[in-house]
Amino acid sequence: MDALTAPAASAxxxxxxxxxxDRYLEKLVHAWxxxxxxxxxxxxxxxxxxxxxxxxxxxxxxxxxxxxxVTAALALQLLLLKRTRPGPLSFLHGYASALMVAGTIxxxxxxxxxxxxxxxxxxNLVIVSVNLFLPWRAVHSAVNGLLIITVYVIANAFWGxxxxxxxxxxxxxxxxxxxxxxxxxxxxxxxxxxxxxxxRAELVxxxxxLDRSREELQVARDALWGEMEVAQxxxxxxxxxxxxxxxxxxxxxxxxxxxxxxxxxxxVETDAGQRWVTIGDVSGHGVEAGLVMMMTQTSxxxxxxxxxxxxxxxxxxxxxxxLMENISRLDATRYxxxxxxxxxxxxxxxxxxxxDILIWRAAERRVExxxxxxxxxxxxxxxxxxxxxxxxxxxxxxxxxxFTDGVVEATSASGAMFGEERLAAALACAVGLPPAxxxxxxxxxVIAFQPRQDDDVTMMLVKREQ
Numbered sequence: 379m380d381a382l383t384a385p386a387a388s389a390x391x392x393x394x395x396x397x398x399x400d401r402y403l404e405k406l407v408h409a410w411x412x413x414x415x416x417x418x419x420x421x422x423x424x425x426x427x428x429x430x431x432x433x434x435x436x437x438x439x440x441x442x443x444x445x446x447x448v449t450a451a452l453a454l455q456l457l458l459l460k461r462t463r464p465g466p467l468s469f470l471h472g473y474a475s476a477l478m479v480a481g482t483i484x485x486x487x488x489x490x491x492x493x494x495x496x497x498x499x500x501x502n503l504v505i506v507s508v509n510l511f512l513p514w515r516a517v518h519s520a521v522n523g524l525l526i527i528t529v530y531v532i533a534n535a536f537w538g539x540x541x542x543x544x545x546x547x548x549x550x551x552x553x554x555x556x557x558x559x560x561x562x563x564x565x566x567x568x569x570x571x572x573x574x575x576x577x578r579a580e581l582v583x584x585x586x587x588l589d590r591s592r593e594e595l596q597v598a599r600d601a602l603w604g605e606m607e608v609a610q611x612x613x614x615x616x617x618x619x620x621x622x623x624x625x626x627x628x629x630x631x632x633x634x635x636x637x638x639x640x641x642x643x644x645x646v647e648t649d650a651g652q653r654w655v656t657i658g659d660v661s662g663h664g665v666e667a668g669l670v671m672m673m674t675q676t677s678x679x680x681x682x683x684x685x686x687x688x689x690x691x692x693x694x695x696x697x698x699x700x701l702m703e704n705i706s707r708l709d710a711t712r713y714x715x716x717x718x719x720x721x722x723x724x725x726x727x728x729x730x731x732x733x734d735i736l737i738w739r740a741a742e743r744r745v746e747x748x749x750x751x752x753x754x755x756x757x758x759x760x761x762x763x764x765x766x767x768x769x770x771x772x773x774x775x776x777x778x779x780x781f782t783d784g785v786v787e788a789t790s791a792s793g794a795m796f797g798e799e800r801l802a803a804a805l806a807c808a809v810g811l812p813p814a815x816x817x818x819x820x821x822x823x824v825i826a827f828q829p830r831q832d833d834d835v836t837m838m839l840v841k842r843e844q
Contacts, residue, residue: 395576395579398575398579399572399575399576400466401464402575403513403514403571404464404465404466404468405464405810406513406571407464407468407469407471407472407512407513407514408459408462408463408464408465408468408471409464410511410512410513411459411468411469411471411472411475411512412456412459412460413511414471414472414475414476414507414508414511414512415452415453415455415456415459415471415475416456417507417511418448418449418452418475418478418479419449419452419453419456422445422448422449422452422479422482423445423446423449425445425500426438426441426442426445429441429442429445433490437489437490440489441486441489444482444485444486445482447482448478448479448481448482451478452475452478452479455471455474455475455478458471459471460741469512469514469518472508472512472514472518472522473518473521473522473525475508476504476505476508476522476525476526477525477526477529479504480501480504480505480525480526480529480530481529481533483497483498483500483501483504483530484498484501484529484530484533484534485533486500487530487533487534487538488533488534488537488538491538491539492534492538492539492540492541493534493538493541493542493545493546493549494539494540494541494542494545498530498549498553501526501527501530501553502552502553502556504526505522505523505526505553505556505557505560506556506559506560508522508560509522509523509560509561509563509564510560510563512564513567513568513571514564514568515564515568516561516562516564516565516568518564519557519560519561519563519564520557520561523553523556523557523560523561524557526553526557527550527553527554527557530553531550582815582818582819585818585819585822586818589818617630617632617643617644618630618643618644618645618646620645620813620814621645623645623647623653623655623721624653624721624723624844625723625774625842625843625844626653626721626772626840626841626842626843627812627813627840627841627843628645628655628813628838628839628840628841629813629814629816629817629838629839629841630643630645630655630657630817630836630837630838630839631817631818631821631836631837632834632835632836633821633825633831633834633835633836634834635784635831635832635833635834640658640659640660640661640667640668640670640671640714640834641658641659641660641671641782641784641834641835641836642656642657642658642659642660642671642674642675642836643655643656643657643658643780643836643838644656644675644678644679646678646679646682648682648683648686649683649686650686651686652682652686652720653720653721653722654678654682654718654719654720654721655719655721655780655838655840656678656716656717656718656719657716657717657719657732657780657781657782657836657838658671658674658714658715658716658717658730658732658755658782659714659715659716659732659782659783659784659834659836660674660712660713660714661712661713661714666712667712670701670704670705670712670714670756671714673700673701673704674697674701674714674716674755677696677697677700677701678693678697678718681693681696681697689720689727689729689767690718690719690720690727690728690729690730690767691718691729691765691766691767693718693729694716694718694729694730694752694753694755694761694765695761695762695765697716697718697755698753698755698756698759698761699759701714701755701756702756702759705756712756713754713755713756713757714754714755714756715730715731715732715733715754715755715783716730716731716732716754716755717729717730717731717732717735717750717780718730719780719840721840724771724772724773724842725769725770725771725772726769726770726772726778726840727767727768727769727770728748728750728767728768728769728770729752729765729766729767729768730750730752730753730754730755730765731750731751731752731753731754732750732780732782733750733780733781733782733783733785733786734747734748734749734750734798735747735748735750735770735778735779735780736748736778736779736781736798736801736802736805737770737772737776737777737778737779738776738777738778738779738805738806738809739773739776740773740774740775740776740777740809741773741775744806745802745803745805745806747798747802748768748770751768752764752765752766753765772842773842774842774843774844775841775842775843776841776842777805777809777813777816777839777840777841777842778839778840778841779801779805779820779837779838779839779840780837780838780839780840781801781836781837781838782833782834782835782836782837783833784831784832784833784834784835784836785801785824785835785836785837786798786801787833788824788827788828788831788833788835789828789832790827790828790829791829796824796827796828800823800827801820801824804819804820804823805820807819808820809841813839813841816839817837817839820837820839821835821837
């Protein structure tokens with residue numbers, strides 16, 4: 379569950395905060411319903427061992443089929459959960475899992491002797507496990523528990539054999555007590571989840587306010603300071619806004635260091651309908667690095683607009699030839715790490731050499747590291763043998779994170795680097811947020827880690843939503 383984090387809800391009004399919390403709770407319940415179904419798939423057939431040790435031999439075949447059927451039903455439910463998105467009715471999966479298992483156990487008690495059978499104890503386990511795992515509201519714990527007891531009572535009242543009233547009273551007493559405990563657990567857990575969500579919403583709002591204040595301060599400095607600050611403003615002004623590219627949502631940010639840097643990213647949709655994202659980093663800092671960055675941006679835009687049929691590697695070669703010529707005219711020694719990424723409906727096609735790419739695989743709930751293997755811009759004119767297109771498959775919900783070295787090389791007061799592993803963990807925590815807010819959360823982690831920013835920090839997040 380580490381990958382599920384609260385969505386950034388607006389703290390400006392209680393209704394919007396409540397709506398945000400409802401959506402957050404829906405995601406949690408949906409995810410934990412998957413866990414409950416998985417546990418049922420594992421434990422239900424395993425209990426055949428207990429049946430073998432405690433039940434009469436004539437019931438074993440029947441119990442085997444009961445357990446097989448409910449395990450198959452749970453497997454189908456798990457598949458449905460994985461293929462659907464969280465919603466207001468996700469909690470019904472919790473009811474379904476509990477009632478399928480509880481109904482099977484209740485029918486087993488009928489076969490094993492009705493109300494007098496001690497096999498009812500399995501119902502306590504179902505009530506406890508469902509209410510322990512599912513972060514739903516207390517009312518669902520109460521209703522779910524009472525439904526389980528009702529199923530047990532009806533099954534044995536109509537189809538069970540003779541029984542002793544004392545045994546039935548004892549069983550119902552323990553079942554009702556278990557329901558009461560489950561309701562109490564759910565109430566406390568729900569209050570803790572709500573408190574955590576409110577605190578996170580306040581933190582996100584505070585970070586947003588800090589970001590706005592930082593932007594206002596930067597505008598004031600640009601108006602007062604000299605050539606370097608003006609060049610920095612030009613550099614950031616050329617960067618695109620967040621946008622959608624077909625079935626993808628792209629969000630990116632760059633936080634420049636004190637002087638003009640060479641970080642670069644772009645989001646492009648050509649007249650021919652081709653979609654591209656790019657990210658790179660020019661060696662060094664200063665106006666010269668910023669100039670190389672702007673020449674790169676212009677070259678890429680020109681090539682992809684005028685030659686839409688080219689793939690990333692071919693565009694990279696054309697840009698490298700143009701940049702080699704321009705850099706030589708500047709009498710400068712500059713090179714640039716660069717990724718050119720063509721956005722296709724079900725994949726990202728990448729060329730160039732830059733930082734590793736982190737891919738959040740939604741289906742597997744893990745971060746995959748894709749290593750870059752290619753060439754740099756501005757080092758050699760002949761890069762044909764070093765450059766190939768690399769295709770990265772993207773499924774719905776998958777998220778690709780591109781970043782510059784200013785992220786992983788951010789240094790704490792003790793001298794430790796932020797590093798790729800810490801960035802992957804931060805990505806896993808942020809993927810539950812909308813892309814723009816996820817980027818803000820990642821930036822907040824990096825900014826909080828380093829006491830002083832020595833390099834540009836740039837990140838671009840590409841999420842496949844369809």
